[in-house]
Amino acid sequence: MEKSIFNSSHSKKAIQPLRYLSRAEARAIEKELLEEFRFGPQQLIEIWGHACAMAIAKVFPRPSLLKKQPTLLVVCGCEQNGAIGLVCARHLRVFEYEPTIFYPKRSSNPLYRDFTTQCEKMDIPFLSYLPTEVQLISDAYNLVVDAILGVEASLGELLEPYCTILATLKQIQVPLISLDVPSGWDAETGSSDGISPDVLVSLAAPKQCATRFMGKHHLVAGRFLPYDIQKKFELNMPEYPGTECVISL
Amino acid sequence: MEKSIFNSSHSKKAIQPLRYLSRAEARAIEKELLEEFRFGPQQLIEIWGHACAMAIAKVFPRPSLLKKQPTLLVVCGCEQNGAIGLVCARHLRVFEYEPTIFYPKRSSNPLYRDFTTQCEKMDIPFLSYLPTEVQLISDAYNLVVDAILGVEASLGELLEPYCTILATLKQIQVPLISLDVPSGWDAETGSSDGISPDVLVSLAAPKQCATRFMGKHHLVAGRFLPYDIQKKFELNMPEYPGTECVISL
Numbered sequence: 346m347e348k349s350i351f352n353s354s355h356s357k358k359a360i361q362p363l364r365y366l367s368r369a370e371a372r373a374i375e376k377e378l379l380e381e382f383r384f385g386p387q388q389l390i391e392i393w394g395h396a397c398a399m400a401i402a403k404v405f406p407r408p409s410l411l412k413k414q415p416t417l418l419v420v421c422g423c424e425q426n427g428a429i430g431l432v433c434a435r436h437l438r439v440f441e442y443e444p445t446i447f448y449p450k451r452s453s454n455p456l457y458r459d460f461t462t463q464c465e466k467m468d469i470p471f472l473s474y475l476p477t478e479v480q481l482i483s484d485a486y487n488l489v490v491d492a493i494l495g496v497e498a499s500l501g502e503l504l505e506p507y508c509t510i511l512a513t514l515k516q517i518q519v520p521l522i523s524l525d526v527p528s529g530w531d532a533e534t535g536s537s538d539g540i541s542p543d544v545l546v547s548l549a550a551p552k553q554c555a556t557r558f559m560g561k562h563h564l565v566a567g568r569f570l571p572y573d574i575q576k577k578f579e580l581n582m583p584e585y586p587g588t589e590c591v592i593s594l
Numbered sequence: 595m596e597k598s599i600f601n602s603s604h605s606k607k608a609i610q611p612l613r614y615l616s617r618a619e620a621r622a623i624e625k626e627l628l629e630e631f632r633f634g635p636q637q638l639i640e641i642w643g644h645a646c647a648m649a650i651a652k653v654f655p656r657p658s659l660l661k662k663q664p665t666l667l668v669v670c671g672c673e674q675n676g677a678i679g680l681v682c683a684r685h686l687r688v689f690e691y692e693p694t695i696f697y698p699k700r701s702s703n704p705l706y707r708d709f710t711t712q713c714e715k716m717d718i719p720f721l722s723y724l725p726t727e728v729q730l731i732s733d734a735y736n737l738v739v740d741a742i743l744g745v746e747a748s749l750g751e752l753l754e755p756y757c758t759i760l761a762t763l764k765q766i767q768v769p770l771i772s773l774d775v776p777s778g779w780d781a782e783t784g785s786s787d788g789i790s791p792d793v794l795v796s797l798a799a800p801k802q803c804a805t806r807f808m809g810k811h812h813l814v815a816g817r818f819l820p821y822d823i824q825k826k827f828e829l830n831m832p833e834y835p836g837t838e839c840v841i842s843l
Contacts, residue, residue, distance in 0.1 A: 383707075384708070384712060436818075440837050463632055463633060467820045587689075
């Protein structure tokens with residue numbers, strides 16, 4: 346076992362800036378993970394959902410929450426970002442938070458249906474509608490997690506019910522956490538009048554839009570990425586301490 | 595959200611002893627996870643493999659290892675226990691250990707093949723044979739992980755190459771870590787002349803044979819288990835601190 350194989354990444358980390366990915370690069374990394382490295386979608390979503398829950402627990406440990414009950418609302422879209430939100434909610438439940446899920450358009454993908462069943466069977470409540478009265482959301486939940494739209498969504502496509510939901514989320518007074526890409530933002534160019542999350546959890550590596558993120562906490566959940574992918578895409582990942590799966594930038 | 599739903603487990607934990615499962619109970623829990631809760635095999639193996647790597651990193655943090663390089667050997671069987679070993683090796687690699695895998699009988703299960711590819715593509719070396727000279731193993735590796743046989747194996751069935759491998763592992767001088775059930779042991783009755791691991795990582799909950807475990811560290815990796823399963827099987831799980839996925843008993 347040559348020392349160089351294991352340590353060559355370290356010297357690089359110190360000198361090169363973190364990479365912000367285009368949509369095409371993000372897509373290429375996921376394709377490589379699935380096709381070359383033979384990761385499964387179920388496996389990737391589990392890893393990312395768990396890492397998002399770890400990120401939320403790190404930024405908002407239960408004792409720091411202002412309300413008596415450690416409630417939070419996870420809003421899930423019907424694609425992969427939403428499935429990651431479902432897994433995140435399940436792990437937060439295991440960490441003894443009290444998540445509630447709002448999942449207005451359920452996917453027919455059997456994999457996403459299974460992630461939904463896991464949450465339902467673990468007694469995580471699902472909201473049948475999102476109150477339009479913003480104060481009700483801010484009163485009921487300590488935090489809101491935006492797992493609506495991911496890297497594949499682009500500005501032109503913002504359809505209902507997500508348009509109305511995002512208009513509501515723009516006004517909430519409790520911290521908003523976006524997974525990978527703030528919903529409604531273009532993964533590359535961001536958004537001038539969209540939501541302004543307080544926390545962004547980038548999956549694998551930050552997308553270009555993250556340069557426009559103005560919130561307090563930006564975390565990356567990409568520790569599991571094979572070194573060859575980190576090198577090929579010149580990710581210049583930060584060094585994760587100990588066994589942590591997320592890191593604050 | 596009633597307080598009782600979230601807190602009723604805690605009062606129980608304090609007074610009831612941890613449960614040691616029969617083989618039939620272990621099988622019933624896995625069946626329930628897969629069929630009722632719709633967890634996928636890929637997902638469960640990923641969760642367990644990650645938890646085993648966390649357990650090993652907890653008991654043997656890299657700075658505590660005696661050799662200059664943080665090497666370890668993971669010996670994998672051809673069934674689920676071996677697949678968990680493959681995932682464990684991958685996460686240990688990410689945690690900057692230097693795992694080597696010995697996987698003498700490869701499974702044709704496509705899922706296990708994918709876990710193998712992930713390790714191969716991450717440049718984890720695979721041994722083509724296990725040295726019978728025990729000293730060579732003890733000299734090369736800080737630790738050996740036994741991921742050969744799991745809960746389904748029973749004493750009468752111990753076939754080659756595992757019989758010879760276990761005879762070798764019985765003699766090694768470096769710490770031996772068994773995943774779920776020490777290989778060669780009956781999940782219920784244990785073994786009078788088998789291997790004596792230093793560390794046991796029980797998956798979901800300890801099996802009955804764990805009462806005969808005489809090593810230093812017994813950990814459980816079952817935090818993700820739905821509360822309904824914990825209650826139904828009266829697992830009386832210990833309280834996991836913070837966001838930890840394993841706990842030392």
